Amino acid sequence: FKVSRVETTPFDGQKPGTSGLRKKVKVFKQPHYLENFVQSTFNALGADKVRGATLVVSGDGRYYSKDAIQIIIKMAAANGVRRIWVGQNGLLSTPAVSAVIRERVGADGSKANGAFILTASHNPGGPHEDFGIKYNMENGGPAPEGITDKIYSNTTTIKEYLIAEGLPDVDISTTGITSFAGPEGQFDVDVFDSANDYVKLMNYDALHGVAGAYAKRIFVEELGAQESSLLNCVPKEDFGGGHPDPNLTYAKELVARMGLGKTDTEQDPPEFGAAADGDADRNMILGKRFFVTPSDSVAIIAANAVQAIPYFSGGLKGVARSMPTSAALDVVAKNLNLKFFEVPTGWKFFGNLMDAGMCSVCGEESFGTGSDHIREKDGIWAVLAWLSILAYKNKDNLGGEKLVSVEDIVRQHWSTYGRHYYTRYDYENVDAGKAKELMAYLVKLQSSLPEVNNIIKGIRSDVSKVVNADEFEYKDPVDGSISKHQGIRYLFEDGSRLVFRLSGTGSEGATIRLYIEQYEQDPSKIGRESQEALAPLKFMEVMDLDMD
Numbered sequence: 001f002k003v004s005r006v007e008t009t010p011f012d013g014q015k016p017g018t019s020g021l022r023k024k025v026k027v028f029k030q031p032h033y034l035e036n037f038v039q040s041t042f043n044a045l046g047a048d049k050v051r052g053a054t055l056v057v058s059g060d061g062r063y064y065s066k067d068a069i070q071i072i073i074k075m076a077a078a079n080g081v082r083r084i085w086v087g088q089n090g091l092l093s094t095p096a097v098s099a100v101i102r103e104r105v106g107a108d109g110s111k112a113n114g115a116f117i118l119t120a121s122h123n124p125g126g127p128h129e130d131f132g133i134k135y136n137m138e139n140g141g142p143a144p145e146g147i148t149d150k151i152y153s154n155t156t157t158i159k160e161y162l163i164a165e166g167l168p169d170v171d172i173s174t175t176g177i178t179s180f181a182g183p184e185g186q187f188d189v190d191v192f193d194s195a196n197d198y199v200k201l202m203n204y205d206a207l208h209g210v211a212g213a214y215a216k217r218i219f220v221e222e223l224g225a226q227e228s229s230l231l232n233c234v235p236k237e238d239f240g241g242g243h244p245d246p247n248l249t250y251a252k253e254l255v256a257r258m259g260l261g262k263t264d265t266e267q268d269p270p271e272f273g274a275a276a277d278g279d280a281d282r283n284m285i286l287g288k289r290f291f292v293t294p295s296d297s298v299a300i301i302a303a304n305a306v307q308a309i310p311y312f313s314g315g316l317k318g319v320a321r322s323m324p325t326s327a328a329l330d331v332v333a334k335n336l337n338l339k340f341f342e343v344p345t346g347w348k349f350f351g352n353l354m355d356a357g358m359c360s361v362c363g364e365e366s367f368g369t370g371s372d373h374i375r376e377k378d379g380i381w382a383v384l385a386w387l388s389i390l391a392y393k394n395k396d397n398l399g400g401e402k403l404v405s406v407e408d409i410v411r412q413h414w415s416t417y418g419r420h421y422y423t424r425y426d427y428e429n430v431d432a433g434k435a436k437e438l439m440a441y442l443v444k445l446q447s448s449l450p451e452v453n454n455i456i457k458g459i460r461s462d463v464s465k466v467v468n469a470d471e472f473e474y475k476d477p478v479d480g481s482i483s484k485h486q487g488i489r490y491l492f493e494d495g496s497r498l499v500f501r502l503s504g505t506g507s508e509g510a511t512i513r514l515y516i517e518q519y520e521q522d523p524s525k526i527g528r529e530s531q532e533a534l535a536p537l538k539f540m541e542v543m544d545l546d547m548d
């Protein structure tokens, strides 16, 4: 092949959000749109990082992925990349990409330097839905803000991109290495089994030793892990028309099977249920007729990790959560005397802490949980962590007496550490200008707490006082970089919190997220319905936010 230089002009709005660039498929399909973003990424990395590099390209298999993979292969070849690794059929979950970057060794001894992940995660897929792309670095984690800012600024000035001419489409459906001759020498495309490296890592993590036997009992005997216990496990370009987001709203089928449906028709639901999102980095954990909030999940994993999960038997280096995630993890960290960090929303901020050996377990309220085995959140890992904890809690109970259930584990946790009642509201598809105005108004209100308290008291008298309010700002303790405007916080005297944020993963309009949290230590008050316990704080519902 030879290298062809194609003239182009910038597109507006190619700023990577919380987790890459996400737009409607029709936006991505505009001539040069994807190419501009990919070239801007190569330029941000710099020629010395790109020439001779080994890059992974794959994703969740959503519509347009196959075309995008061929384009990226050709552009990589033209930019001097030495080899491209592709999961068979272009499929790799986000955590699997992270594992492949960190663990896989090519037939010639090569290691990957980075990856393009093609996913819009929990956003629907298909010709009329979303596509997405993000870049992960050599440590297996999402590009830090320094790089994504550079990518964005390149997209605003781009004039040309490079693409290989005469390079045929590569068959990504069969494993094996295909070599091509380019102007600078050989270029390889290595198509490999999508599961191998990740499964190896997972075996090591949670399923060796005694946990394996328990997993068998719970997976196979309790859950009856035949094909029939697996729902929707064939990847589809449009996710079967569903919304691939593992929560109580979208994972309806599973929720009903777990006895949590609107009308509960299940006689005897399984002891354990779990769901993942499109790219398998999110997870939802359910027990029999019981929902584990993600904020509780990470706290419970941290509290039990050393005893229950062999990978952590040497101790935890530290724990971390995103700012809007409830403070359940903070209480565990304090009790167990662990290093603790509060970072902005999005996984890119955990990686530095892990690389520096300061953090072993971390999580977000948005159904993301993970550890330092990779640099992405990891849905399957979270399930295995929970199964390991279930196994540990039942270790004297192999004979088949009553199982210590998911619900028992969570309630025990609350009685030890107190309970963080928690909920989140998403105001989707709001006018972007109005959303900004609202956020600006909330920041302005912060300058006068008496006024804030007046407004609240006017609506509900049973709410405690706002004693502090700010806009969250993060200084990375490893590289000193500063991230501003990461969400607006109102902190109440009794430990309650209201947090407002603009979403950074939508593909159209704006989404305002409101996070509501209340800490309860009184043992007689930890068993309430969450919505009832939080009712006083939901005065927002009656405020006229004028967002339509």
Ligand code: VG1
Pocket: 018, 019, 120, 121, 122, 277, 281, 282, 322, 345, 346, 347, 364, 365, 366, 368, 502, 503, 504, 505, 506, 513
């Ligand atoms: C959302 C979540 C955030 C998560 C991000 C990516 O971002 O709130 O916690 O890290 O999605 O998850 P935002 O900016 O829309 O609130 V995923 O599974 O889409 O990679």
Ligand code: CO
Pocket: 094, 120, 121, 122, 277, 278, 279, 280, 281, 282
């Ligand atoms: Co995801």
